Amino acid sequence: MPKPRMIDPAPVSLAEKIIARAAGAARVSPGDIVTVKVDLAMAHDSSGPRRWRPKLEALGVGLWDPSRVVIVSDHYVPAVDEASAAILKDVRAFVRDYGVGHFFDMRGISHIVMPEHGLLRPGMLVAGGDSHSPNGGAFGCFIAGFGATDMAAIAATGETWLSVPATRRIEWSGMFAQGVSAKDIMLFLAREIGTENHNLVLEYAGPTVKAMSMDERMTLCNMAAELGADTAIIEPDATTLDHITAHGGTADASMLSHWRSDPGTDYEAVFKYDASALEPQVAAPHYPGNAAPASEYSATPIDQAYIGACVGAKHEDLEMAAAVLKGRKVRDGVRLLISPATTRTTERATTSGLLATLTAAGAILLPSGCGACAGMGHGLLADGETCISTTNRNFKGRMGHKGASVYLASPYTVAASAVAGEIVDPREYL
Amino acid sequence: MTDRPSRAWAFGDNIDTDVLAPGRLMKLSPEELARHCLEAVNPEFAQSVRPGDIVVAGRNFGLGSSREQAAVSLRILGVKAVLAKSFARIFFRNAINLGLPAIVFDETDAVSDGDEVELDRRRQRLLNRSRNASFELPPQAPAIAQILDAGGLVPLLERRLKREA
Ligand code: SF4
Numbered sequence: 249m250p251k252p253r254m255i256d257p258a259p260v261s262l263a264e265k266i267i268a269r270a271a272g273a274a275r276v277s278p279g280d281i282v283t284v285k286v287d288l289a290m291a292h293d294s295s296g297p298r299r300w301r302p303k304l305e306a307l308g309v310g311l312w313d314p315s316r317v318v319i320v321s322d323h324y325v326p327a328v329d330e331a332s333a334a335i336l337k338d339v340r341a342f343v344r345d346y347g348v349g350h351f352f353d354m355r356g357i358s359h360i361v362m363p364e365h366g367l368l369r370p371g372m373l374v375a376g377g378d379s380h381s382p383n384g385g386a387f388g389c390f391i392a393g394f395g396a397t398d399m400a401a402i403a404a405t406g407e408t409w410l411s412v413p414a415t416r417r418i419e420w421s422g423m424f425a426q427g428v429s430a431k432d433i434m435l436f437l438a439r440e441i442g443t444e445n446h447n448l449v450l451e452y453a454g455p456t457v458k459a460m461s462m463d464e465r466m467t468l469c470n471m472a473a474e475l476g477a478d479t480a481i482i483e484p485d486a487t488t489l490d491h492i493t494a495h496g497g498t499a500d501a502s503m504l505s506h507w508r509s510d511p512g513t514d515y516e517a518v519f520k521y522d523a524s525a526l527e528p529q530v531a532a533p534h535y536p537g538n539a540a541p542a543s544e545y546s547a548t549p550i551d552q553a554y555i556g557a558c559v560g561a562k563h564e565d566l567e568m569a570a571a572v573l574k575g576r577k578v579r580d581g582v583r584l585l586i587s588p589a590t591t592r593t594t595e596r597a598t599t600s601g602l603l604a605t606l607t608a609a610g611a612i613l614l615p616s617g618c619g620a621c622a623g624m625g626h627g628l629l630a631d632g633e634t635c636i637s638t639t640n641r642n643f644k645g646r647m648g649h650k651g652a653s654v655y656l657a658s659p660y661t662v663a664a665s666a667v668a669g670e671i672v673d674p675r676e677y678l
Numbered sequence: 679m680t681d682r683p684s685r686a687w688a689f690g691d692n693i694d695t696d697v698l699a700p701g702r703l704m705k706l707s708p709e710e711l712a713r714h715c716l717e718a719v720n721p722e723f724a725q726s727v728r729p730g731d732i733v734v735a736g737r738n739f740g741l742g743s744s745r746e747q748a749a750v751s752l753r754i755l756g757v758k759a760v761l762a763k764s765f766a767r768i769f770f771r772n773a774i775n776l777g778l779p780a781i782v783f784d785e786t787d788a789v790s791d792g793d794e795v796e797l798d799r800r801r802q803r804l805l806n807r808s809r810n811a812s813f814e815l816p817p818q819a820p821a822i823a824q825i826l827d828a829g830g831l832v833p834l835l836e837r838r839l840k841r842e843a
Contacts, residue, residue, distance in 0.1 A: 281821045294704065295744060303832055307839055331705040379744040379768055395746040395772035397831050404835065409821055443692070444738045446764060476741060478767055535692065623701030643696040643742060650700075650718045 259510035261415035263449040263481055266390040266507070270373035271410075278414035278447070278516070284373055287389075288316050289402050291377030292358050293335055294323040294622075297342035299396035300403055304346075312406035315349035318367060320358035323624055325617040332624070356590025356616040359383035359470065359558040363462070364592055366497020370484040370507040375402045380558055380640065381479070382472040386465035387492065388484035388507050390449075393473065413447050413478040414516035415509070419454035422524030427675040429568060430460060430467035431560065431638070431658035433521075434474065435529035435539040441519070443476045443537045448516060450480040451509065456523040457482060462491040463564040470559040471640050474536040483508040528673055530636070531656040534644040542661050542673040552635040553578070553666035554647075555659055556587035556614070557621040560638025563593050563602075565659040570605040572663035572677045578610035579669030585627045587614035609667075620647050629654070636665045682730060683807055684758060687723055688791035689716070689735040695742035695769065699751050708750050715751040729756025732795055734786045736762065740769020749773040759797055761786055761804070761815075774822050777830035781815055788813070799826070 260268070260275055268276045270284035291300070296319055304310065311317050319339065327333035343351045352361045359380055362368055370388030374381070377399040384391040392410075394402065402408050420433065452468050460468075465482050472480035482488075484499075484507055492499040530545045532538040555561055555569050566588060578584045586606055588594040594616060597603040607613060619625030621639040629635055629648035635655070637647070642654035655671060664674035697718045703711050716723045733752065739762035740748055749772040752760065759779040763786055773780040779799050789795060793808040802815040818826070828834035 281819055295746075299746065306832060307836055309839065329705075335705070377744060379742065381744075393744045393768050395744050395749070395768055395775065397746060397775040398771055401775075401831055401835055404839075411819075443741060444764060446767060476738060476766055623696075624704070628702065641694075641742060643694045644718050645700050645702070646696045648702065 259512040259514065261449070261451065261509040261513045261515065262388065262483055262507060263390050263415050263451070264412065266371055266373055267410060267412055269371065276412045278412050280412045281409055282412060283407055283409050285407055286375045286402055287372040288318060288367065288374045289399065290318040290320065290358055290362060290374065290381070291399050292319070292323055293321040293325070293339045295377035295396050295399065297339045298335060300400045301342055303397065303400035304404055307404055309404045311346050311348070311403050314347040316406070317348050317403060318350040318362060319343055319348050320352045320361050321354055322357045322617045323622050325354045326615055328625065354617070356593065357558040357618060359466070360562060360589040360593070363387060363466070363491070364495055364590055366492050366495040369492060369497055369499055370488065370503045375399065375408060379473045380470050382477070383466050383470040383558055385469040385472070385479050385481040386462060388482060388488055388503070390479065390481065392479045411447065413449045415449045415451050415513070416445070416516045417451045417453055417518045419518065419520045420452070420456035420523045421454045421520070422456060422522045424456070424523050424526065425675070427660045427678045428523070428526050428528055429658045429660065430464040432526055432529045433468060433523070434471035435531050435536065435656060436526060438471070438474050438531065438536045439539040441475065443474055445475045445477040448477045450475065450477045452480060452482050454520070458485065461564060462487060463562045466562065467559055474640055528658060528661050528675065530661060530671060531642060533642055533653040533655065536641055536656060542657065542671065545655065545671045546673060548655070548671040549634065550582060550636050550665055550670060551633040552627070552629065553582060553584045553662050554620055554627060554635055554637040554639065555662055556585065556619055556637070557639040558589060559640040560659060561587055561589040561593065563596055565638060566593065566597050566602055566606065568659035569663040570602050572660055572667065572674055573609035573611070574605050576609055576667045576677070578666045582666055582669050584609070584611045584666040585614055585620070586611045587619045587627070588616050591616050623647055636662050636671055638662050683794045683796050684730050684732045685728065686789045686791065686793040686795045687720070687727060687731060687733050688789060689719060689733065691736035692738050692741060693719070693735050695740060695745055695748040698740065698748035699745055701743070704745065704747065708747065708754055711747055712751040712754040715755060724755060727755050727757065730758050731756065732797055733757050733760045734762070734789045735760065736786060737764045739765050741766040744768045746772045746776070749776050749778055753778050759799065774825050775831040777826060779826055783813070783815055785813055
């Protein structure tokens, strides 16, 4: 558990505070290269054990602290062929051999599974073996994505180097119009501020963000990856603490006064936007920055609608889809595939009746995991097919054939498009 | 040390990790996966690239996934260095960790596909023989140069752990 400590009184941002604590320094400044101790290290079946084992063996060491290592199988689940079955078998053997402290086997997508078990807390410094690790910044921790060699080194030593990013504050005020959500903010930002926000932490703030649930805050932080930022972070508040304690984690109010950006923080920049003016957004192939109001792509026919991925299939994402699909049917000739982010998401949606609403509309339920988002599971696309998807990136060839087209949108927009058989503005369906 | 001149393979902005290492092929062995590197934008590349060649690109090279195979594939194909106007953070780290120099270079437009170039990383020089132009490259942070000089993060760590033992 990270402990607050006395720091230099000059104002610093939340991210700098966490990095300084992890580096054992009084303070750090953007551009400094520092060595930090990590509080938690996560990897999944694709990036973790199969890449770590040979490196750990070459170094002749085990895990620096098995109780601080999280392994999640989500990319190759459930096994679709011999190769994926073998990868999963190796993951399980690794977990046994190295005594990994937290293992979630086929329980859903890592970024959602971790907070579902209260593992992320304000002030932590977390290394994630996946590019969407910034998702966890919603909990007020500094969490960034790393590749396999970096992660293997972290697994062996508990340390890594960081180039301290500058903090950019992005404030949203105003209430969303009906049918608009956090996903639309991120697609809008991908166009507005681009995908090259290198060496930056995006700190989301403002009344719109304050009013958001943790599911929606995660969506904001998740897609910092698309914006090219090092990570994203949101100052913790009562919503954060309630979520952590409700999910078995420990949190207390003292975290709120310490783990925040100091008043007077000298941000790299402060951007301000009005959420009430935001329209539903759609990003055209093959680049998340190709975003525009959904109306600009209306009447684009679709073959598939996909509600899945860490960014787009949490409980509230399914609720948004259900708000549109209730009492409606998916258009003939279109397939709507839904892969809930975690098995707990499915459980909850079953109890609440949400799932029945979705399947009654004609949705086809898929297992929890990365699935088609990673181009690995079910629901891949053929040459020339078009899909509208709640996922976070639409690079060429990512969800199947390189001749397929993927449009990115919110769960509202994807569900409404599934009903229409073509891309539509969801506001007509609410 | 400058060896034989390298061929430059030029690419545009936003070369992503799915183009470098397609997700649907990630179960293949690294060697097989490397044969598909960049095929969505240049089908010639993986077939014809020779050890010592150099990749030059525009902005935001390597955006996307954390998959190290994006950098591994370039290594396997023998690419000596990647020069780009900017790099996505994780790709940059992955390349350095594997001992593949990723060099920020503003003037990649001064190198065309097929140009004959000579790169001297330590002296921070790039010579474009085809255009008879020479460039100074920006210095690398000591922490990064140290990893590259060791041949990657694992060899560096191996030495460190041995020293500590
Ligand atoms: S769901 Fe997609 S974006 Fe999220 S971790 Fe899995 S592959 Fe990555």
